[in-house]
Amino acid sequence: MKKTNAKELNEQYRKCPTQEQEFEIEGRKYIVVSHYAGEKDLDEVVYRNAYDQAMKELLRA
Secondary structure, X not given: OXXXXXXXXXXXXXXXXXXXXEEEEOOEEEEEEEEOOOOOOHHHHHHHHHHHHHHHHHHHO
């Protein structure tokens, strides 16, 4: 399976709607650009993120 680099992904999804948000974490600014390609199951993504976060918190304790 070929890995896709950031330039190729940008070209592939350039016509998709985007949202840009700026965050500041510990004095550093980060800009996150979300591309809405409609290829993921939102329920699955939210579940996976919640599960991963819960596991990280459990393993730290």
